Amino acid sequence: MKSISFGSLITTLLCLVVTAHGAGKTIEFPTKVAAPGTFPKKWIHGSESLLDNKDPVVQVHWYNEHTVMMRENKAYADGANFFFLYFGNEKAFLLDQGSITQHDISPVRELIDGLIEEWCKRNGKDDVELIVANTHLHGDHYSAWNQFQDRPNTKLVGLTHEERLAFFGMTNFPEQRVEYDLGGRKLILWGSPGHDDAEMATYDTYTHLLCTGDMLYWGLITIRGFAEKWAPSIERLVKFTDEYPVSCLINCHIEMSMQNVDYPRSTSYQPDEPPMQIEVETLRKLNAFVKTIKNPRDGEVYYFDKIWLYNQKGGWETVEKNKFVY
Amino acid sequence: MRAHFVFACLSLVIASAPSLTAAVVKNYELSGPAPGSIRFRWIYGSVAAALNRDPRVQVQGYNEDSFILRENICVNFEAPFMYLLLGNERALLIDTGATANPQYFPLRTTVDAVLKRWCTARGVADIPLTVVLSSAENDIQNLGYSQFVGRPNTTLAPLTLDGTKTFYGLAASWPNENGKIDLGGRVVTVIPTPGTHKDGLTFYDPYNDFLHTGDLFFPGRVMIANERDFIASVAKLKAFAQANPVKWIMGGKVEMSTTAGVDYIRRKTYRPNERVLQLEPAVLADLQDYASKIVGHSQAIVRTDYILLNGVGPGTRTFTRPADLPPAPPAAGGGGVR
Numbered sequence: 001m002k003s004i005s006f007g008s009l010i011t012t013l014l015c016l017v018v019t020a021h022g023a024g025k026t027i028e029f030p031t032k033v034a035a036p037g038t039f040p041k042k043w044i045h046g047s048e049s050l051l052d053n054k055d056p057v058v059q060v061h062w063y064n065e066h067t068v069m070m071r072e073n074k075a076y077a078d079g080a081n082f083f084f085l086y087f088g089n090e091k092a093f094l095l096d097q098g099s100i101t102q103h104d105i106s107p108v109r110e111l112i113d114g115l116i117e118e119w120c121k122r123n124g125k126d127d128v129e130l131i132v133a134n135t136h137l138h139g140d141h142y143s144a145w146n147q148f149q150d151r152p153n154t155k156l157v158g159l160t161h162e163e164r165l166a167f168f169g170m171t172n173f174p175e176q177r178v179e180y181d182l183g184g185r186k187l188i189l190w191g192s193p194g195h196d197d198a199e200m201a202t203y204d205t206y207t208h209l210l211c212t213g214d215m216l217y218w219g220l221i222t223i224r225g226f227a228e229k230w231a232p233s234i235e236r237l238v239k240f241t242d243e244y245p246v247s248c249l250i251n252c253h254i255e256m257s258m259q260n261v262d263y264p265r266s267t268s269y270q271p272d273e274p275p276m277q278i279e280v281e282t283l284r285k286l287n288a289f290v291k292t293i294k295n296p297r298d299g300e301v302y303y304f305d306k307i308w309l310y311n312q313k314g315g316w317e318t319v320e321k322n323k324f325v326y
Numbered sequence: 327m328r329a330h331f332v333f334a335c336l337s338l339v340i341a342s343a344p345s346l347t348a349a350v351v352k353n354y355e356l357s358g359p360a361p362g363s364i365r366f367r368w369i370y371g372s373v374a375a376a377l378n379r380d381p382r383v384q385v386q387g388y389n390e391d392s393f394i395l396r397e398n399i400c401v402n403f404e405a406p407f408m409y410l411l412l413g414n415e416r417a418l419l420i421d422t423g424a425t426a427n428p429q430y431f432p433l434r435t436t437v438d439a440v441l442k443r444w445c446t447a448r449g450v451a452d453i454p455l456t457v458v459l460s461s462a463e464n465d466i467q468n469l470g471y472s473q474f475v476g477r478p479n480t481t482l483a484p485l486t487l488d489g490t491k492t493f494y495g496l497a498a499s500w501p502n503e504n505g506k507i508d509l510g511g512r513v514v515t516v517i518p519t520p521g522t523h524k525d526g527l528t529f530y531d532p533y534n535d536f537l538h539t540g541d542l543f544f545p546g547r548v549m550i551a552n553e554r555d556f557i558a559s560v561a562k563l564k565a566f567a568q569a570n571p572v573k574w575i576m577g578g579k580v581e582m583s584t585t586a587g588v589d590y591i592r593r594k595t596y597r598p599n600e601r602v603l604q605l606e607p608a609v610l611a612d613l614q615d616y617a618s619k620i621v622g623h624s625q626a627i628v629r630t631d632y633i634l635l636n637g638v639g640p641g642t643r644t645f646t647r648p649a650d651l652p653p654a655p656p657a658a659g660g661g662g663v664r
Binding site: 048049050051052053054055057073075076077078100102105106264265266267268314316317318319320321322324325326 | 373374375376377378382398400401402403425427429430431463464522523524549551552591592593594595635638639640641642643645
């Protein structure tokens with residue numbers, strides 16, 4: 001500190017001026033090699049008695065310094081949705097908002113405000129514009145959407161298929177891939193219907209994470225249009241991984257145990273969950289399995305690893321047996 | 327009805343008359359159902375289960391000798407009902423709930439406290455307790471049982487089928503004859519009703535005129551485990567209700583909503599529009615009718631007050647409504663859609 005030069009002092013002062021101005025230093029988001037990140041050893045996973053659960057409403061995990069993963073608490077919302085926040089130099093991209101509408105119960109708006117503030121502070125920026133987007137249009141993914149209606153410096157993508165297409169400039173859904181630039185960090189989005197007609201896949205060129213929303217996760221995949229929508233979407237995901245480096249697939253639920261036994265919908269306590277992320281290799285094997293299903297039957301469940309394909313079956317149905325039959 | 331009421335009041339007067347030292351002896355022989363009411367709404371969970379601050383065990387005094395208990399939905403989604411009945415010489419707890427851990431579900435301490443207050447009012451030091459199960463194998467009603475093991479002055483019904491038969495003196499006659507539990511002036515009839523469980527029992531209380539049917543029949547998803555036994559047990563209960571006064575059928579769960587034929591999705595911990603617990607005995611005719619129709623079919627049949635499941639699992643949903651029920655109104659969007 002004693003031998004600090006005049007030049008470096010000037011540089012420091014200049015930096016301070018720039019920082020105070022709010023633009024910050026431009027962050028590089030290289031795409032050649034996946035930006036490293038970590039998943040938590042264990043996500044929050046409910047409790048035997050929900051009334052006695054002491055975990056936070058939403059678990060926040062920084063995958064790396066520019067990427068946030070969040071999971072809802074089963075004792076507040078039984079689906080325990082995952083949602084994501086990606087930071088770029090100019091925009092923060094919120095992919096899903098969780099399944100709790102009530103602000104008093106889950107103040108998602110304040111949660112996101114806090115994360116943006118934290119990130120901006122760390123990166124010498126005043127603010128970034130928030131983009132409120134969704135993987136697909138099911139209620140457990142957009143329930144807190146309304147909390148952002150009056151937020152300054154915010155764009156809401158919309159909760160209809162048409163508004164979503166218009167926002168991203170998609171004219172040939174689901175095939176067309178579009179880029180969405182967060183400021184040096186580009187996302188690639190394309191159509192991924194089969195669970196929900198409006199679903200989109202989201203690839204992050206910085207982390208190489210590919211978000212498959214609800215059309216692929218460890219659990220009971222409710223499929224609406226197996227042969228004409230879902231299977232081609234799986235094929236489209238595989239094709240993407242042929243062309244782009246993908247570190248792993250991320251998604252919105254876990255409904256399976258490590259023993260390949262399901263936690264039926266709305267199970268309150270899931271102590272033996274696998275990690276949320278899915279390897280590309282699993283996607284490829286799944287695609288091969290899907291190709292063997294020539295004439296998918298309505299109401300049938302097809303079992304592959306920890307991914308159970310619920311074809312034209314009620315989303316709330318479970319495959320539990322009556323254990324008392326005699 | 328007026329005659330019943332006068333008679334009941336008279337017995338209350340007699341009950342409060344003796345000196346403080348003498349134990350009260352009550353006459354449970356009435357010419358009609360004992361007066362009693364379910365005045366309070368059952369607790370129905372919360373939007374966020376973790377924020378629920380309702381009692382872990384809700385107690386409703388139906389009358390001074392009958393208590394209906396419910397496990398908090400946010401402790402266990404099955405939210406079973408239990409019944410505590412008292413006579414001059416014995417207390418009877420029917421069913422023990424879906425949670426063993428007393429920290430989550432303090433059934434034993436709740437029952438102890440209710441009995442203590444009752445004993446004080448009655449001028450007795452203690453009253454023996456018998457704990458029975460509507461099905462020993464049913465794990466939404468037998469898990470609180472462990473809290474009563476080792477409790478002084480307590481008799482526990484066995485947890486095996488053979489033990490159950492012997493306990494009620496039905497080893498040779500099961501399921502054709504009935505057993506009895508004498509509470510002292512209040513004699514409860516024990517009716518073997520297998521069908522949803524191989525060891526199913528229904529308890530008839532001639533004081534309140536209640537049939538406590540446990541998991542065999544209640545306003546919810548009734549899951550047949552054995553067609554022949556179920557049909558026989560329903561026929562038996564229908565005949566019993568014709569031969570004996572039955573005010574209400576009081577089962578072990580509520581899963582239906584106030585909309586005819588619409589149930590709450592399994593595992594939901596917020597059910598603000600639950601149907602009431604009690605069923606009129608007339609519904610047994612409807613049950614018998616539809617039970618006979620479902621034999622041999624793996625399916626779910628929706629009725630106004632219950633859903634019958636045969637050969638399918640507890641998570642089965644049905645989207646076909648019988649022609650005699652009005653169409654179900656569309657459900658709200660939001661968090662429920664998936």
